[in-house]
Amino acid sequence: MNHMTPPTRSQRFTAADVETWEREGIVLLRDVFTSEECAAVRADFDLVFGRAAGGGEALVKKKDGEIGRFNPAQFTGIEIVPVDCSPALNLIGVHPALMAFARAALKTEAVHIYQCQAWAKFTGDADYDQPFHCDFANHTLTVPSEDSTKNSVTIFCYFTDVTDAHGATRYVTRTDSQKVAGPEATLNPDPEFQAKLQAELLKHERSSASPAGTAIAYTTDVYHRGANLTAPGGHRYALMACYKKAGDESVGFTAWQFHHTRPWRRIFDHATPEQLACFGVQPPGDPFWTETTLARAQARYPGWDLTPYREAMTR
Ligand SMILES: [Fe+2]
Numbered sequence: 001m002n003h004m005t006p007p008t009r010s011q012r013f014t015a016a017d018v019e020t021w022e023r024e025g026i027v028l029l030r031d032v033f034t035s036e037e038c039a040a041v042r043a044d045f046d047l048v049f050g051r052a053a054g055g056g057e058a059l060v061k062k063k064d065g066e067i068g069r070f071n072p073a074q075f076t077g078i079e080i081v082p083v084d085c086s087p088a089l090n091l092i093g094v095h096p097a098l099m100a101f102a103r104a105a106l107k108t109e110a111v112h113i114y115q116c117q118a119w120a121k122f123t124g125d126a127d128y129d130q131p132f133h134c135d136f137a138n139h140t141l142t143v144p145s146e147d148s149t150k151n152s153v154t155i156f157c158y159f160t161d162v163t164d165a166h167g168a169t170r171y172v173t174r175t176d177s178q179k180v181a182g183p184e185a186t187l188n189p190d191p192e193f194q195a196k197l198q199a200e201l202l203k204h205e206r207s208s209a210s211p212a213g214t215a216i217a218y219t220t221d222v223y224h225r226g227a228n229l230t231a232p233g234g235h236r237y238a239l240m241a242c243y244k245k246a247g248d249e250s251v252g253f254t255a256w257q258f259h260h261t262r263p264w265r266r267i268f269d270h271a272t273p274e275q276l277a278c279f280g281v282q283p284p285g286d287p288f289w290t291e292t293t294l295a296r297a298q299a300r301y302p303g304w305d306l307t308p309y310r311e312a313m314t315r
Helices: 015-024 034-051 089-090 095-107 182-185 193-203 271-278 291-300 307-314
Strands: 025-031 078-080 111-122 153-158 215-218 234-243
Touching: 015 025, 015 095, 015 215, 034 111, 034 234, 089 153, 089 271, 095 153, 095 215, 095 234, 095 307, 111 271, 291 307
Parallel strands: none
Antiparallel strands: 025 215, 078 111, 111 234, 153 215, 153 234
16 A cells, blocks of 8 residues: 555554454554544534533542542443434444454454444543443343454544543453453452452553544453543543444343434434444345335435435345
8 A cells, every 4th residue: 555545444453453352352443533533523522512621620539549439420421322413423433444343353244333322521520430340241141252253342432632631441451361360350249359359450550541533442351440530621532332243142232222212313314324234224135125114214214315225126
């Protein structure tokens, strides 16, 4: 590839990145989103959350040396898609580069997005310090497989520059955490056990501090924790996109159909058939599509361009 050729959307990661994800359970991907894409997504965040700056002082509830805790205020800045704003934010979770990474990571052609949420954090809104934990507990009813392709991939995307003072997620690579404990230790409720576990994991902690446009792909067995925003007036705009193999009923989080009152035209009016398929919409050529279903779908979403579905049907 010559230097003047901009990378195509699916070339925003390398085979080595996928290998790192397989081995360590986590990989930081720089420049997945262009500065224009980040700016458009930030404008949507400003609109949706109604402000672009946090308070002057960090809210700190835990004492020095204490382990972070989960608290409900940490999660108040979450909006699942679709949101009442432009396609920039609504479709960034099914950006071609993210779909491509999910396919490569899970080694399958058909992927499904099962969580897609914008997450804004502002200095002073909460003490965002969390304990180290693995995410599998609310993504599956069992446990993570040691074969990554049998699990799912979470892709956490930054649209603002994220320093440690802006709550960069802290994490431990799988190579390091294996010296300490398996992911099941995250469920142990014994406070003494947890105190020891947290102290050991802390020795191996790394920061995901990265510029806007970075995507962090990780598995549900990787130890990580949210960290507090301490930068005066600081904010962090991020999006969490979780992918699984289509048809894998062992993994789930958001049932899109349950959220039918959200503004779905914001997605249907702008998404490609490939992007819609990630949400479970039958692709062009699927026998589901008939004259009747096309007419019904058009009535439900008047702005949806059904041409590719109609054309595939008549072929
Ligand atoms: Fe988490």
